[in-house]
Amino acid sequence: MAIIQSNDCLIPLIYKMSVNFTGEVLPGQFFMLRAWDKDPLLSRPISVHDYKAGKLTFLYQVVGKGTGILSRLKSGDAVEIQGPYGNGFPEVSRDLCVVGGGIGIAPLYYLVKKYKEKNPLGNCRVYLGFRENSYGVEAFKSIANEVIIDIGGIITHHVKVKPNEVVMTCGPEMLMASVAKAVPLENQVYVSMETHMACGIGACLGCTCETKSGNRKVCKDGPVFLREEVFYV
Numbered sequence: 001m002a003i004i005q006s007n008d009c010l011i012p013l014i015y016k017m018s019v020n021f022t023g024e025v026l027p028g029q030f031f032m033l034r035a036w037d038k039d040p041l042l043s044r045p046i047s048v049h050d051y052k053a054g055k056l057t058f059l060y061q062v063v064g065k066g067t068g069i070l071s072r073l074k075s076g077d078a079v080e081i082q083g084p085y086g087n088g089f090p091e092v093s094r095d096l097c098v099v100g101g102g103i104g105i106a107p108l109y110y111l112v113k114k115y116k117e118k119n120p121l122g123n124c125r126v127y128l129g130f131r132e133n134s135y136g137v138e139a140f141k142s143i144a145n146e147v148i149i150d151i152g153g154i155i156t157h158h159v160k161v162k163p164n165e166v167v168m169t170c171g172p173e174m175l176m177a178s179v180a181k182a183v184p185l186e187n188q189v190y191v192s193m194e195t196h197m198a199c200g201i202g203a204c205l206g207c208t209c210e211t212k213s214g215n216r217k218v219c220k221d222g223p224v225f226l227r228e229e230v231f232y233v
């Protein structure tokens with residue numbers, strides 16, 4: 001059980017929750033959260049948005065029953081968190097280009113933060129796309145070299161990748177497929193898949209995803225994959 005330190009509404013339906021936690025956490029990993037008994041049946045996967053010793057932060061969108069219950073929790077309440085699970089984004093030392101869409105920006109902040117800690121001279125450019133209102137943008141601006149925002153349009157139309165950059169993306173599958181197609185094959189591209197999950201630990205096959213090397217479990221083999229594994233390019 002973790003104790004909630006804060007659970008704030010940033011804009012309607014978008015919440016940022018911090019809980020107490022200490023352990024090793026990699027960018028792109030996720031936790032299974034629950035704050036209910038039997039209904040809904042399953043815990044819900046939420047990515048690590050930020051972490052520093054003693055404080056783990058999630059950024060989440062209310063879309064249904066589970067996230068609705070999470071949004072009503074107050075500081076001091078308990079929430080069950082299991083994890084961290086999944087492989088996470090690989091560590092890179094080349095320049096980084098990050099593309100996020102909507103709540104898919106959630107795992108990208110910790111990714112950029114860790115990248116800049118390890119590569120203070122490395123260049124990190126961030127593209128963030130939102131349908132109506134932006135959120136979490138100032139945090140990216142405080143650590144990245146460049147942040148390009150699109151609200152209401154199509155963020156991938158702005159994306160121009162440089163030859164020395166590794167690209168990492170998370171968001172709606174259409175956005176990631178479009179990044180996977182548009183970026184030259186010479187650039188490495190990593191995508192973070194967000195399929196429905198049941199157990200989160202590789203035990204139920206609930207999250208199977210077709211890849212070039214056969215069926216893989218998003219919760220255990222992913223959620224991060226090389227683009228050519230999951231998209232036709």
Ligand SMILES: Cc1cc2nc3c(=O)[nH]c(=O)nc-3n(C[C@H](O)[C@H](O)[C@H](O)COP(=O)(O)OP(=O)(O)OC[C@H]3O[C@@H](n4cnc5c(N)ncnc54)[C@H](O)[C@@H]3O)c2cc1C
Nearest residue numbers: 044045046047059060061063064065066067106194195196
């Ligand atoms: C590895 C991983 C990391 C994630 N990280 C985050 C995060 O950081 N922040 C965040 O807000 N959400 C994240 N999600 C999505 C989140 O888990 C779901 O939105 C949540 O489980 C919905 O639960 P619910 O009970 O509120 O809604 P439900 O009642 O279960 O569903 C409501 C609606 O959302 C759809 N939905 C549910 N889960 C998903 C999904 N995984 N992908 C697409 N549509 C879905 C359902 O089909 C339904 O239409 C992540 C998912 C995965 C697999």
Ligand code: FES
Nearest residue numbers: 198200204205219
């Ligand atoms: S969610 Fe059970 S195997 Fe992935």
